[in-house]
Amino acid sequence: MPADEKLWKEALDCIYAQRNDPILRAFVADTCLQRDDTVLTLFVHNELVLNILRSRYYTILVEALEKASGVEQLQLDFRVQQPPVEKTHQLALFHANGDRKAAPNLNPSFTFSTFVVGENNRMTHAAALAVSQNPGRTYNPLFIYGGVGLGKTHLLHSIGHCLLEFPAPDFDLAYSTAENFTNEFISSLQEKRMNEFRHKYRACDALLIDDIQFLAQKAETQEAFFHIFNTLIESGRQIVLTSDRSPRELRDIEARLVSRFTAGLITDVQPPDFETRVAILQKKAEKMEASVPPDVTALIAGSFNSNIRELEGALNRVVSCASIMNRPLTVETATEALKGLLSQQRKPLSIESIVRSVSEEFNILLEDINGKTRSKEVVLPRQIAMYLCRNLTQASLPDIGRKIGGRDHTTVLHSVSKIEQLLKENSTLDRRVNGLLNRLKASQ
Ligand code: ADP
Numbered sequence: 001m002p003a004d005e006k007l008w009k010e011a012l013d014c015i016y017a018q019r020n021d022p023i024l025r026a027f028v029a030d031t032c033l034q035r036d037d038t039v040l041t042l043f044v045h046n047e048l049v050l051n052i053l054r055s056r057y058y059t060i061l062v063e064a065l066e067k068a069s070g071v072e073q074l075q076l077d078f079r080v081q082q083p084p085v086e087k088t089h090q091l092a093l094f095h096a097n098g099d100r101k102a103a104p105n106l107n108p109s110f111t112f113s114t115f116v117v118g119e120n121n122r123m124t125h126a127a128a129l130a131v132s133q134n135p136g137r138t139y140n141p142l143f144i145y146g147g148v149g150l151g152k153t154h155l156l157h158s159i160g161h162c163l164l165e166f167p168a169p170d171f172d173l174a175y176s177t178a179e180n181f182t183n184e185f186i187s188s189l190q191e192k193r194m195n196e197f198r199h200k201y202r203a204c205d206a207l208l209i210d211d212i213q214f215l216a217q218k219a220e221t222q223e224a225f226f227h228i229f230n231t232l233i234e235s236g237r238q239i240v241l242t243s244d245r246s247p248r249e250l251r252d253i254e255a256r257l258v259s260r261f262t263a264g265l266i267t268d269v270q271p272p273d274f275e276t277r278v279a280i281l282q283k284k285a286e287k288m289e290a291s292v293p294p295d296v297t298a299l300i301a302g303s304f305n306s307n308i309r310e311l312e313g314a315l316n317r318v319v320s321c322a323s324i325m326n327r328p329l330t331v332e333t334a335t336e337a338l339k340g341l342l343s344q345q346r347k348p349l350s351i352e353s354i355v356r357s358v359s360e361e362f363n364i365l366l367e368d369i370n371g372k373t374r375s376k377e378v379v380l381p382r383q384i385a386m387y388l389c390r391n392l393t394q395a396s397l398p399d400i401g402r403k404i405g406g407r408d409h410t411t412v413l414h415s416v417s418k419i420e421q422l423l424k425e426n427s428t429l430d431r432r433v434n435g436l437l438n439r440l441k442a443s444q
Pocket residue numbers: 110114115116117121146147148149150151152153154155280308309312
């Protein structure tokens with residue numbers, strides 16, 4: 001092994017020994033190091049990888065390289081270099097026909113550069129980037145879930161745009177919503193074009209499917225998808241799925257399919273916090289070339305707290321109202337423009353609607369949650385209902401107790417802390433309860 005390659009390998013091994021970092025692994029795959037005395041140059045495939053390595057990993061990489069080489073004060077530079085064709089991705093070998101397919105139906109504004117990263121989506125964004133850089137080699141499948149309007153489709157399309165640029169000859173990308181996939185499957189069956197359908201989805205190098213929960217109750221489409229899924233995964237081709245809920249929460253989708261969804265990385269997007277909402281609004285305003293004062297941005301960010309689509313809608317409305325009314329964009333103009341929207345916003349969630357959602361989620365009768373039974377299957381959902389009411393409503397403990405089976409406020413308090421503790425210990429339950437919490441929030 002050449003000396004530079006050996007040094008690079010030792011440095012990476014040294015990092016991996018201390019931290020399991022699949023994202024770093026994804027970004028350094030196929031990079032190449034060149035040493036010239038104390039100056040090291042790392043050759044990477046593109047600008048995106050270069051920026052991530054430089055901004056997030058510089059110190060870690062330099063320290064590891066210094067340790068591995070025994071030389072202090074090394075300088076590490078980065079340079080973009082396209083890999084030679086023969087070294088490009090093996091996925092191209094799977095390519096069935098020589099022509100690059102027409103670009104799939106991706107929204108041109110949904111790219112990584114327009115996506116604002118916050119605490120709510122940091123992990124998912126990193127995983128999406130990793131998959132875009134090394135399809136089929138990091139997380140497969142990548143399963144992204146979260147409430148309505150939180151950026152799942154945006155991230156999926158961003159991956160798509162990146163993969164269209166993937167430096168393998170004839171890299172084929174297939175993108176579809178699960179609804180479209182279902183319609184295509186049905187019409188292919190009716191029109192006896194199954195071979196064409198199978199070929200389209202089995203011959204691609206990466207498959208992106210949006211809103212996979214739509215496959216619920218569609219047994220035949222699930223069957224077709226199951227075989228496509230297996231063919232692609234077995235031959236190392238990338239699959240990315242989005243869903244409005246975690247795999248465990250999916251209803252009426254075959255267990256064998258759900259279990260395959262969990263084989264790679266499952267990652268979620270949460271509602272953005274205030275700062276992220278402000279950053280999203282600023283980015284959007286920039287794109288609209290509108291100058292929106294900070295107090296107006298703050299007003300909007302403070303009024304719409306869960307769904308980013310609504311946040312954007314509110315900004316559009318404010319900007320266009322100011323322009324139509326020919327008024328300066330002030331808090332007064334914004335408040336007036338948002339009047340209708342604000343009054344529709346935040347209809348408070350009722351205890352009854354929360355209990356109903358919990359009963360549906362856990363398949364327990366409403367009467368049982370509100371009743372006296374103390375069986376384990378009922379007690380946990382009942383405690384979860386109390387926990388959710390405490391977190392999603394302004395209702396007092398006695399109120400919650402009264403409405404959930406006429407219980408004492410101390411029972412409610414006990415239930416809430418019990419669930420808080422359980423969620424810390426049990427990540428599966430944590431995901432399930434949080435998924436429900438987000439959906440309830442988004443339904444507000
Ligand atoms: P979902 O698929 O989760 O329902 P979308 O991806 O359609 O949501 O996002 C809804 C809208 O919010 C889109 O216009 C999208 O561009 C925008 N959006 C969501 N998250 C972000 C983000 N982090 N940064 C910028 N825009 C975002």
